[in-house]
Amino acid sequence: MMGVETTGPCRLCGQNAVLQNSHILPASAHRNTKQNGRNVLLASGNGIFKRNNQTDFTDLLLCFTCEQEFSKFEGVAIEACRVAWRERGAATYVVPAGAVAALIAFAYSVFWRASISSRLGFYKLPGTVEERLRLALSAGSLPLPPELAISVSFLKVLDLPLTDRTLMAPWKDRLTAGLEVHYFSVFGIVFRMNFPYALHEIETDEFFRSDILTGRIFPLKKWEEEMIDNRFTYEAFHAKFVERPST
Numbered sequence: 248m249m250g251v252e253t254t255g256p257c258r259l260c261g262q263n264a265v266l267q268n269s270h271i272l273p274a275s276a277h278r279n280t281k282q283n284g285r286n287v288l289l290a291s292g293n294g295i296f297k298r299n300n301q302t303d304f305t306d307l308l309l310c311f312t313c314e315q316e317f318s319k320f321e322g323v324a325i326e327a328c329r330v331a332w333r334e335r336g337a338a339t340y341v342v343p344a345g346a347v348a349a350l351i352a353f354a355y356s357v358f359w360r361a362s363i364s365s366r367l368g369f370y371k372l373p374g375t376v377e378e379r380l381r382l383a384l385s386a387g388s389l390p391l392p393p394e395l396a397i398s399v400s401f402l403k404v405l406d407l408p409l410t411d412r413t414l415m416a417p418w419k420d421r422l423t424a425g426l427e428v429h430y431f432s433v434f435g436i437v438f439r440m441n442f443p444y445a446l447h448e449i450e451t452d453e454f455f456r457s458d459i460l461t462g463r464i465f466p467l468k469k470w471e472e473e474m475i476d477n478r479f480t481y482e483a484f485h486a487k488f489v490e491r492p493s494t
């Protein structure tokens with residue numbers, strides 16, 4: 248980046264190193280929103296709603312080695328999302344065993360990156376959970392349900408057929424007393440993290456498991472569809488900053 252290097256402690260391994268300008272959401276997910284068509288970047292809670300996004304969320308977070316480690320599972324996860332999205336009409340989609348752990352790690356890494364970065368100041372996890380995820384990602388031993396259980400759905404947005412070109416930065420919704428669901432969406436796939444734990448499985452294999460490598464993608468619940476539609480309507484209406492295509 249312009250020949251200027253910043254050194255500091257890597258947020259994952261703690262080693263002093265030249266810090267990489269890490270993407271919080273994958274660069275290729277940003278690229279999708281820049282293609283022609285209905286491009287939307289929604290950063291809920293901060294009034295950012297761009298119809299024609301040109302800015303990536305990046306921050307100086309990781310050393311080169313940790314960035315490389317992240318890009319390994321991220322590459323597998325992104326490919327799995329692309330393959331799954333083509334099956335979005337199906338009632339459920341069984342995730343290939345080889346992609347399950349990568350998708351879980353990817354989900355945690357996005358929530359973690361969004362939380363530790365000051366770029367997305369509207370999304371923050373408690374320090375203890377940031378540390379839990381840092382240790383899990385650096386050791387490769389991921390939490391198991393019900394702790395911070397991960398589940399995945401196909402994104403559905405009213406009046407927005409090309410959901411794979413929609414980027415939704417992490418946000419959270421209160422489920423019941425003390426329980427929250429955290430979400431983000433890239434490649435037309437919605438990732439959920441049940442915080443601090445999930446109550447129970449509503450459907451078999453609802454939660455991804457890194458120990459037995461199982462996971463399914465379900466359609467969004469009706470109330471979740473409505474919540475997401477409402478967020479788009481609300482953010483578009485209240486946006487502090489709206490960019491529209493020049494054409």
Ligand SMILES: [Zn+2]
Nearest residue numbers: 257260310313
């Ligand atoms: Zn590192």
